[in-house]
Amino acid sequence: MPSISTLAAYEGFILIGGFFGIVFWKLLTGGIGLSQLLEGDIRDPNSPGGYSTQVSAGRAQSLLITLFVALYYLSQVIHNPKEFPRLPGGLIEALAGSQAVYLGGKAQAMLLGRWRNIVK
Amino acid sequence: MKNPEFVASVILTVLVTIVIAVWVKGDPTTKVKLALSYGALILLFLFGFLILAAIASGKIDISTLLSESGGGASMSRFQLLIFTFVIALSFFLIVVSSSRLPDVPADVLALLGISATTYGVSKGIQAGGGLQSKSGPNGGGNGAAATDGTNDTKKSS
Numbered sequence: 001m002p003s004i005s006t007l008a009a010y011e012g013f014i015l016i017g018g019f020f021g022i023v024f025w026k027l028l029t030g031g032i033g034l035s036q037l038l039e040g041d042i043r044d045p046n047s048p049g050g051y052s053t054q055v056s057a058g059r060a061q062s063l064l065i066t067l068f069v070a071l072y073y074l075s076q077v078i079h080n081p082k083e084f085p086r087l088p089g090g091l092i093e094a095l096a097g098s099q100a101v102y103l104g105g106k107a108q109a110m111l112l113g114r115w116r117n118i119v120k
Numbered sequence: 121m122k123n124p125e126f127v128a129s130v131i132l133t134v135l136v137t138i139v140i141a142v143w144v145k146g147d148p149t150t151k152v153k154l155a156l157s158y159g160a161l162i163l164l165f166l167f168g169f170l171i172l173a174a175i176a177s178g179k180i181d182i183s184t185l186l187s188e189s190g191g192g193a194s195m196s197r198f199q200l201l202i203f204t205f206v207i208a209l210s211f212f213l214i215v216v217s218s219s220r221l222p223d224v225p226a227d228v229l230a231l232l233g234i235s236a237t238t239y240g241v242s243k244g245i246q247a248g249g250g251l252q253s254k255s256g257p258n259g260g261g262n263g264a265a266a267t268d269g270t271n272d273t274k275k276s277s
Contacts, residue, residue: 001144004157009216011165016212018172020205023182032185036192043249051249059195066199069231070206077210081217084210087227095231099238102195106242110249 038063040106043113051110058105065098125173129166133159188246196242200235207232 002010026032040056069091076085137159141151174180186201188194207228214222 004154004161005219007158007161011161011168012212012216015165015168015172016209018169019175020209022172022176023185023201023205026182031183033183033187034193034198037186037195037198039192041246041249053192062195062199066202066235070202073206073210073231077213081213083214083218083222084225084228086225087231092227092230092234096234099234103238103241103245107245110245 040109042109043111045113054109056105056109058102062098062102065095069095125170126167129163129170132166133163136162194239194242196235196239200239203231203235 023032027034036053038055038059039053040059041051042054043050044052046052069087072091073085073087079085137155140158141155144151144154146154171180175182186193186197188197210228211222
């Protein structure tokens with residue numbers, strides 16, 4: 001009979017791996033929608049609903065930085081799975097700055113609209 | 121019977137507990153501890169498996185997991201999902217390899233804090249903007265409005 005800790009480890013692998021697998025599979029097959037992930041809303045007085053969508057550079061850079069930080073963190077954990085890895089301070093600052101740029105762009109787009117409409 | 125899987129899980133756990141208590145060699149105290157420990161582990165696993173099976177079969181619908189109110193995928197939700205997965209997986213790997221609960225450093229809290237704060241502020245901006253719909257009045261690309269607990273009568277937040 002396996003020990004309790006071994007059994008718990010196997011169960012954890014199955015449950016966590018199963019959950020990640022299901023979510024990942026649904027993301028790949030469209031079960032969880034990713035449409036318009038890089039498109040943001042922008043205030044548009046010419047549009048019927050008052051808003052239109054456009055590709056957002058803020059979202060694109062946020063996605064890139066998020067994926068980079070996540071992959072870096074995972075690689076550090078796989079390299080040394082005994083403790084949580086220490087992230088360089090610059091990386092956390094870059095992530096925070098990236099989120100600030102994303103939120104600033106979102107606020108400007110939704111509350112003010114296009115620059116050419118503001119300037120007019 | 122509304123949930124036969126739940127009942128079957130409990131019965132299976134009780135059976136395993138009885139088998140361990142009766143057949144495993146050792147003094148009675150050890151046998152009781154082992155029986156309860158294994159029983160609790162198996163019960164937790166079966167409950168978790170039931171939830172996974174419900175998600176996989178669609179009984180628990182997660183199709184709008186990343187949707188904004190009004191349709192379309194939310195970047196802040198996606199980022200929160202990614203970081204939650206990464207940190208949960210890291211925590212599990214560390215616990216399995218070191219057999220102890222690790223100290224959680226400030227970096228991990230900062231990562232989760234940044235993504236959660238981004239999500240919260242993004243929701244606030246969306247609410248402040250009074251958005252009707254990302255793709256027009258008929259809803260988002262997947263035809264599903266986000267169900268995030270807010271009681272919105274229209275598609276906008």
